[in-house]
Amino acid sequence: MDRTAISGAADLRPDPFALAAGLAAHPSIRGKLDIALATKGLGLSTGSQGAPGDDAAAMPDGAGGWDLFAGEGFMPAFVAHDPWFAGWCGVMVNLSDIAAMGGRATALLDAVWAPDATTAAPLLQGMRDASAAYGVPIVGGHTNLHSTALNLAVSVTGKAQALIRGSGARAGDVLIAAIDHRGSYRNFDNFCAALDAPPARLRGDLALLPELAEAGLVTGGKDISQGGIAGTALMLAEASGCGLRIALDDIPLPDGAGLDRWLRSFPSFGFLLTARPAHVDDICRRFAARDIPAAVIGEAIAGSRVEFASGGLVAPFWDHAARPYLSLKPEHSDA
Template sequence: MSLDDLARGLRDHPSIRSKLAIARSTRALGLSAASDGRPGDDAAPLPRDGGYDLLAGEGFIPAFVQDDPWFAGWCALMVNLSDIAAMGGRSVALVDQVWAPDEAAAAPLLQGLRDAAAAYDVPVVGGHTNFNAPQLGIAASVFGRAQRLITSFDARPGDVLIAATDHRGAYRNFDNFCAALKAPGPRLRGDLEVLPKLAEDGLVRAGKDISQGGIVGTALMLAECSGVGIEIDTGAILPPPRVPLDRWLRSFPSFGFLLSVAPEDANAICQRFAHRGIEAGAIGRIIPGSAVHLVGETGTALFWNHATQPYLDLGGDHA
């Protein structure tokens, strides 16, 4: 597959284009990157004495919930915890919102949520339940705290782009690559703890949790929030065994983060992840401008230019 074909296929994929809905909703709410909580980050940071309170939430695609309700319940907690960790924070508690036709239909959804809460040692402390809904649905919100933030707004030209992903898993459904289900709880908790420790040590300039848009969609969101361009070196990306590059670039890993760091800190950061068995390496660099390019041996292909086609369209200033 040529770089141009790779870039075009990713740009047109539903998992990438679904993020365009963010712009429509934030415009309807009158929000921008300058609003309270700074929309565009993985969680809303609210300053307090000694650090920040963090708020985040996730809702789930109905087809995903119907296909695998236990896993949807698990993910309702897992992905929220990733959003808090991506901000350099630690999760404190979660509330859920569950809809189901009856109690029996909701049972696997609630069990998945309960199992994840036990594995990650983050309690579900309440929420909202409706057992008279036409179909299953779940959303969840998380509260966390951070001493020092990792944000989406501070990537700078000259930074190295690091991808840290856990390859010890398999696809569960759709493009969800899950490395959490067979891992012991202490390992899951220790893996997430790497992020706040990196933040507190001042080693990470900016970053994001790799979300439904995969590596390329997340890189685009990071680039737009920070007002920069990014070059992604496709030759530096190592997917898990037997996973094609195009699928990996759009996959949603259970543990995956993009970090923008000073070049002199890159090796130390990668070593911290390596000590936990997590794949981490430089996959690109931050550059001036507004374009995200894929780079390979045969040249360069434009994936997206957020100046000419905003992705999140949050406006506001760039930190």
């Protein structure tokens, strides 16, 4: 494609080639490659129990629903830099993983390593504050106060009546981003819209996801994790065995956020969802009713490429067939 074809006012549009190249090399995106090493070492695939690679493991509960299990470990630099916020995030991100599956969280467990009780205190307080805000109890865990450094891992259980799978996107679906913009950057690329929100709002916002699942309105989806929109879209595409074309010009941005940073940012409330075109208005209306911007930012396509499009240009970001990302090959493929 001729990259000189766009001129005039269109010059203000983002350069999809520069964005694609920069993000493909960014640590926020490439850090997810570690998952492939773990799944290989454990002998896991998409056919293993719980469908590894999804936001939470889903196991039939014997009563027509699903038991959900998820867990998160945190970067030591993040925990050391802002231990209270790391504790809060330990709760928040796990609840997001359960919601992303169409579930409702039931309980949390933590594992904390620290040199002493004083060092651990803000981390524990952050978890306690978030547990109270979201209304999900911390029911146990593991504590070591004789470690050389402060570290955190948190896990969660949940229940679902209907699932949102990270492998459900199909060519012809639209790609919707639903992200709470009522916040600001806290540190690194973490965009937080949760700390000043009333607890009732936090709980009601997460409840949107199981409501969408139970209404059968979405075909697939994931919560936007470290790696942002770009990395999450890649995981969704690979697990689904299709491609995704992201329309950069259609991505809503919060005040003060540049597109490059936003594409790799971790939001406190953010989901990528796929749906049939007929359901878009209903989905976006439900988020809008809670003052959460939701917009179509692209489409699922045949093939294996995640692409960035802007102003008539289409740039390849990642081809998961040529370069596996999580290396969890789907059982089907639109490629």
